[in-house]
Amino acid sequence: MFFSRFCKLGVHAIRNLEKSATLTARTSYAPKAHNKYLGSLRNELFCSTTAQANSEQKTEEKEKINVIFCDKDGEETHIKVPVGMSMLEAAHENDIELEGACEGSLACSTCHVIVMDVDQYNKLSEPTDEENDMLDLAFGLSETSRLGCQIIAKPELDGIRLAIPAATRNFAVDGFKPKPH
Amino acid sequence: MKSFGKIRRIARCFSTTSSCPLRICVVGSGPAGFYTAEKLLKAYQSVEVDIIDRLPTPFGLVRSGVAPDHPETKVVINQFLRVAQNERCSFFGNVSLGSSVTLLELRNMYNAVVLAYGAESDRSLGIPKEELAGIYAAREFVWWYNGHPDCRSLAPDLKSSDTAVILGQGNVALDVARILLRQIEELARTDIASHALAALEESSIRKVYLVGRRGPVQAACTAKELREILGIKDLGVYIKAADLVTTPADEIEMKNSRIRRRVHELLSKAVTPGCAPVAGQRELHFVFFRKPDMFLESDDKSGHAGGIRLEKTALKGVGDDESVRQVAVGTGEYEDISCGLALKSIGYKSVAVDGLPFDTYKGIVPNDRGRVLADASCGHVQHDIGLYVCGWLKRGPTGIIGTNLHCAEETISCISDDINRGALASGSTKPGREGLRQVLDSRNTRVVPFDGWGKIDCEERRRGSLKNKPREKLATWEELLEVACR
Numbered sequence: 059m060f061f062s063r064f065c066k067l068g069v070h071a072i073r074n075l076e077k078s079a080t081l082t083a084r085t086s087y088a089p090k091a092h093n094k095y096l097g098s099l100r101n102e103l104f105c106s107t108t109a110q111a112n113s114e115q116k117t118e119e120k121e122k123i124n125v126i127f128c129d130k131d132g133e134e135t136h137i138k139v140p141v142g143m144s145m146l147e148a149a150h151e152n153d154i155e156l157e158g159a160c161e162g163s164l165a166c167s168t169c170h171v172i173v174m175d176v177d178q179y180n181k182l183s184e185p186t187d188e189e190n191d192m193l194d195l196a197f198g199l200s201e202t203s204r205l206g207c208q209i210i211a212k213p214e215l216d217g218i219r220l221a222i223p224a225a226t227r228n229f230a231v232d233g234f235k236p237k238p239h
Numbered sequence: 240m241k242s243f244g245k246i247r248r249i250a251r252c253f254s255t256t257s258s259c260p261l262r263i264c265v266v267g268s269g270p271a272g273f274y275t276a277e278k279l280l281k282a283y284q285s286v287e288v289d290i291i292d293r294l295p296t297p298f299g300l301v302r303s304g305v306a307p308d309h310p311e312t313k314v315v316i317n318q319f320l321r322v323a324q325n326e327r328c329s330f331f332g333n334v335s336l337g338s339s340v341t342l343l344e345l346r347n348m349y350n351a352v353v354l355a356y357g358a359e360s361d362r363s364l365g366i367p368k369e370e371l372a373g374i375y376a377a378r379e380f381v382w383w384y385n386g387h388p389d390c391r392s393l394a395p396d397l398k399s400s401d402t403a404v405i406l407g408q409g410n411v412a413l414d415v416a417r418i419l420l421r422q423i424e425e426l427a428r429t430d431i432a433s434h435a436l437a438a439l440e441e442s443s444i445r446k447v448y449l450v451g452r453r454g455p456v457q458a459a460c461t462a463k464e465l466r467e468i469l470g471i472k473d474l475g476v477y478i479k480a481a482d483l484v485t486t487p488a489d490e491i492e493m494k495n496s497r498i499r500r501r502v503h504e505l506l507s508k509a510v511t512p513g514c515a516p517v518a519g520q521r522e523l524h525f526v527f528f529r530k531p532d533m534f535l536e537s538d539d540k541s542g543h544a545g546g547i548r549l550e551k552t553a554l555k556g557v558g559d560d561e562s563v564r565q566v567a568v569g570t571g572e573y574e575d576i577s578c579g580l581a582l583k584s585i586g587y588k589s590v591a592v593d594g595l596p597f598d599t600y601k602g603i604v605p606n607d608r609g610r611v612l613a614d615a616s617c618g619h620v621q622h623d624i625g626l627y628v629c630g631w632l633k634r635g636p637t638g639i640i641g642t643n644l645h646c647a648e649e650t651i652s653c654i655s656d657d658i659n660r661g662a663l664a665s666g667s668t669k670p671g672r673e674g675l676r677q678v679l680d681s682r683n684t685r686v687v688p689f690d691g692w693g694k695i696d697c698e699e700r701r702r703g704s705l706k707n708k709p710r711e712k713l714a715t716w717e718e719l720l721e722v723a724c725r
């Protein structure tokens with residue numbers, strides 16, 4: 059309590075200082091109770107029975123898209139993400155282990171994800187120079203790598219699959235090449 | 240290494256079968272220390288983690304290394320704060336391994352010790368006159384502008400010359416160059432130490448040379464840092480056109496590395512057109528293919544640096560076709576640059592402590608994926624059970640903050656293996672933090688707990704708000720301890 063106040067003040071000061079930072083307030087989304095199982099169950103229901111779904115459910119679902127995260131072990135988590143929310147926030151709200159050291163201010167590459175389907179990747183707008191600068195430093199970079207904080211849910215991305223790279227495997231086995239600093 | 244999910248599942252089984260808590264001490268509260276603590280606490284419900292740091296302030300280089308004009312990089316502190324708030328985690332500030340407590344004592348008091356105390360020394364060039372005044376390690380200069388209490392009185396002379404030479408072209412070199420060249424009004428809004436801001440306000444440095452042994456394709460910086468320095472207002476950027484020409488070997492290097500390609504592209508586009516410097520404008524010169532030969536003493540200030548002699552180099556390929564590496568070799572041609580300030584940014588180096596195996600050549604603790612190797616001289620590799628390393632002390636001084644996360648995961652997978660095979664459990668419960676407290680009490684060590692840091696933090700923000708800065712760092716040991724122990 060004592061500290062969380064400092065901590066909030068801190069972020070506030072930083073946000074004011076760096077206007078360029080694209081921090082999105084997490085409080086703008088009501089916390090949801092999607093857990094892993096609920097998420098995947100709902101998803102299946104939605105995919106196979108869209109026609110029968112009642113209209114009320116439809117409007118609710120309209121503003122959310124399906125996103126599938128594949129973790130380092132290849133285990134899948136299906137979640138629903140409101141349009142406008144970043145994949146970093148979505149992961150955190152759903153207890154998916156995606157790091158976000160700089161909290162979405164484009165100052166680290168810890169939320170690196172790999173878009174598993176090239177067609178989905180192509181629907182995203184081009185990464186900015188700043189995002190590319192950070193991707194340079196990401197572990198296990200691939201052709202379809204992006205930062206989770208820069209992928210914002212939009213209807214066209216429904217069903218997007220994101221892999222969280224097994225960075226540790228690169229680190230230990232593939233011969234870690236230190237990045238300068 | 241196995242994934243975290245797996246570690247966690249194993250951990251749950253473990254915690255239900257074991258009754259006595261496992262006590263682990265982490266030495267150093269930088270990113271490596273905090274990531275280690277975070278992952279350990281998450282993986283094992285029965286683990287208690289104590290973090291000690293020789294400073295009254297936590298977070299290592301996130302506070303004392305990361306540049307003041309990079310506030311967004313420091314946001315990671317929020318995550319570390321949440322770790323420190325965990326009731327199974329304690330912080331012992333102002334406690335130094337080696338002087339407040341020995342490694343042997345820690346190992347007796349804890350089931351495991353993870354060393355993450357970074358790299359607080361420097362590589363030296365080993366060239367004549369390196370000891371002249373006006374020559375500093377970049378580490379010292381960075382500590383000075385970031386308010387590290389050990390460099391409060393560095394007082395680098397920024398007034399007697401208009402030129403600074405920085406040896407090295409990595410990100411630290413670029414940070415230092417940016418601080419010297421950036422508009423003072425912009426720096427004034429950051430958490431830069433006030434003594435440094437005052438000195439920079441009066442600085443007469445207008446020209447900065449960044450010297451590298453090799454070419455623009457091999458420059459060790461990242462695109463982000465480069466883009467930033469090239470974007471400084473009213474700055475003339477100078478690179479010899481001939482230096483930007485690439486050889487077939489360079490092309491291969493660029494093909495193999497996206498970062499090298501992007502850095503080279505940025506440099507190629509960076510040159511200020513028209514070449515002739517504009518009067519009064521600040522200048523940044525990238526000097527490629529030069530290696531330091533000797534420092535030159537100033538004619539009018541004896542004992543003070545007045546310049547540096549550089550030897551021109553040429554690149555020579557070593558290794559096979561596939562993984563060709565280009566090294567710089569001297570050509571016997573020399574060139575002098577006069578300067579009043581020289582900063583060596585050629586690499587940090589860790590310091591050894593008593594009773595710890597140490598590789599003095601690499602400046603790291605010899606280890607196998609984070610397990611400390613007991614003296615390997617007897618021919619066979621042997622792990623020192625219960626002793627681990629992480630971060631810069633383990634890998635050497637490279638990598639960004641996030642690198643330490645993967646580094647911590649690797650070290651923890653070794654700890655997990657040892658826990659699971661029962662190697663860390665002792666017959667009786669280890670004294671842990673109670674034992675440590677007793678030892679420190681008996682030595683009259685003024686321990687700064689985490690809420691002591693809270694007081695420092697609060698006071699720094701208060702003072703900062705009066706000056707329109709995010710914080711005004713307390714930069715002397717006396718002040719830090721006085722405020723922390725109020």
Ligand SMILES: Cc1cc2nc3c(=O)[nH]c(=O)nc-3n(C[C@H](O)[C@H](O)[C@H](O)COP(=O)(O)OP(=O)(O)OC[C@H]3O[C@@H](n4cnc5c(N)ncnc54)[C@H](O)[C@@H]3O)c2cc1C
Nearest residue numbers: 267269270271292293299300304336356357630631639640
């Ligand atoms: C100038 C500079 C700028 C950087 N900028 C960036 C950046 O913008 N972005 C980025 O991602 N990375 C940056 N880095 C890299 C990043 O800071 C490092 O990767 C990281 O801090 C290394 O973590 P560490 O925990 O191993 O060491 P450190 O962060 O150095 O932490 C070591 C800790 O151990 C403590 N300690 C030392 N000796 C003892 C002892 N005997 N007993 C007890 N405690 C001790 C120290 O006080 C310190 O708190 C920068 C590095 C430098 C040098």
